[in-house]
Amino acid sequence: MSESLQSGFIGHLIELRNRLMKALLSILLIFIALVYFANDIYAFVAAPLVNSLPENSTMIATDVTAPFFAPFKLTLFISLFAAIPFILHQVWSFIAPGLYQHEKRMLVPILVSSIVLFYSGIAFCYFVVMPIILGFFTSVGPEMMTLSPDISSYLSFILKLFFAFGVAFEIPVAIMLLCWSGATTTQSLREKRPYIVVGAFVIAMFLTPPDVLSQTLLALPMLLLFELGLVLAAFYTKKTTEQQEEEL
Template identity: 85%
Template sequence: MSDMTNSGFIGHLIELRNRLIKALLSILVIFVSLVYFANDIYAFVAAPLVESLPANSTMIATDVTAPFFAPFKLTLFVSLFLAVPMILHQIWGFLAPGLYQHEKRMLMPILLSSILLFYGGIAFCYFVVMPIILGFFTAVGPDMMTLSPDISSYLGFILKLFFAFGVAFEIPVAIMLLCWSGVTTTESLAQKRPYIVVGVFVVAMFLTPPDVLSQTLLAVPMALLFELGLLLAKLYSRTPTPQDNNNE
């Protein structure tokens, strides 16, 4: 029995290793495909800032290596973001054999929704939040100041925002999983709504740059997504039927 248990455990470790390798290879393949367009990718991401800069102002590089490494680093993160479906697919492939049939039917839509919400959060950040934030910050400075943002500093700024909004938009999925697994209920979450809203603003404070505007632009969608998650959890959660139990 012990040998069979050890054999099964080693088999799971081997499968986990293989799936991790596949996930890393997917990132590498995407990166190799995009690295030639690294400068174009950076120009696209920097467009909201460039459009907000005053006349005759440009971005600068304070480090000799920054013009090479900043687009290179951004392309690597873009590759990681684009590989999210493949990464989640490998996670699903590892977990699915241990799930019941009704659990698979429950989790597959959640998996697809998590991918769409992650990309939706990044798109919301790029097309809605960044023009507002950058337009505000480039307009409030003293007239005697010449604004010339550093390309590396801007990269760190936008990557933090992209990650924050991508993760924050997963709130409905997180709520559905918590309710589905029995950790909590929609009624309990609804009763704790005032505390959760306060917590949302605290979380937004840590995920975004230290300014009230970006914190608010993240916290408000998070609060709305919390309400959406409650609604979906009420509609989607159900007790397994006898047919489900027979399929197990």
Template identity: 80%
Template sequence: MSHLVELRNRLMRALASILLIFLALVYFANDIYGFVATPLLANLPENANMIATDVTAPFFAPFKLTLFAALFLAFPFILHQVWGFIAPGLYQNEKKVLMPILAASVILFYSGIAFCYYLVMPIVLGFFTGIGPDVMTISPDISSYLSFVLKLFFAFGIAFEIPVAIMLLCWSGATTKESLKEKRPYVVVGAFVIAMFLTPPDVLSQTLLAIPMLALFELGLLLAGFYQKNTDSEEVKN
């Protein structure tokens, strides 16, 4: 029962952090949406604007985006609560190993979102807004654009966690660096398949996600080598 109570308290703190950040940001909901819409607005033709096809969309679209922004910003605190729950059951050497991985997971998650916003979205949106015929008037719906953006943010944020996942798998003994190297051709195919499910249904978005995933896979292999070597040396000392 004590573990269940501790889990409940950790979950309540995590939810409270999301709520507090949301309340702090909700006043700036329209400004946040304007910031996220900047890559699209920069690629729209002159005098073209976004539209709302639903009466409630002008309120709920910024509201929904602010809620997800609060979730993204609370991600470090949520991981801290997860760490606080599992840390008492770990040995001291395990804590020293896992704490840098926890910090790296936060950095990589935000790096994925930043990579998506500053590099991927301008390329993707510039391609789609410029490929249509001249007789077509581009007026994106604010709710559809929000769904498109959130899917991309989530996909890139999760995809950038690949090095952390590889390091954990190698450290736990579930696999080895050499075994992953042998499966590299399957990883290439799997990266494109995963990108197909995580991104909107277009080849450009899928490719722009799959290529960084493969690069991060290679980075994970490199780090896992050092990680495994350090772990082995620690076991020898012990």
């Protein structure tokens, strides 16, 4: 019996290793396909800043290697973001055999929505938040100051915001999973709404650069997504309960 359990455990570890290798390979293949366009990708990501710069101002590189490594690093992160659907598919393929039928019906839409929400968060950051933030910051400095942002500093800034908004937009999925697993209920979360409002601004403070504008632009969508998560969680929890009763 113990040998059977051991062989089963080793089999799961081997499958997990294979899934991880496939996920890493997907990132590598996407990176190889995109690396030739690394400079174009960086130019696209830097467009909100470039469009906000005063006339005759440009971005600079304070490090000799920055013109090469900044686009290279950005392309690597873009490859990771682009591979997320395949990575989540590998995760799903690994855990799906151990799930009940009603759990599979519940988790498939959650898996799809988590991908859509993550990309929506990044798109919201790029098309809405970045022009507002950068337009504000590039217009409030002293007139005698020449603004010339460093390309490496801007890369760190934009990647931090992309990650923050991508993760923040997963709030509805997190709430649905918490309520579905029984860790909490929608009623309990509604009662804690004042604390959650404060918590959203605290989390935004840690996830965004140290300015009130970007923190507010992250906290407000988080609160709206929290309300959306409550609505979806109430619907899916009720639906899952009915499916379990039908199966019984």
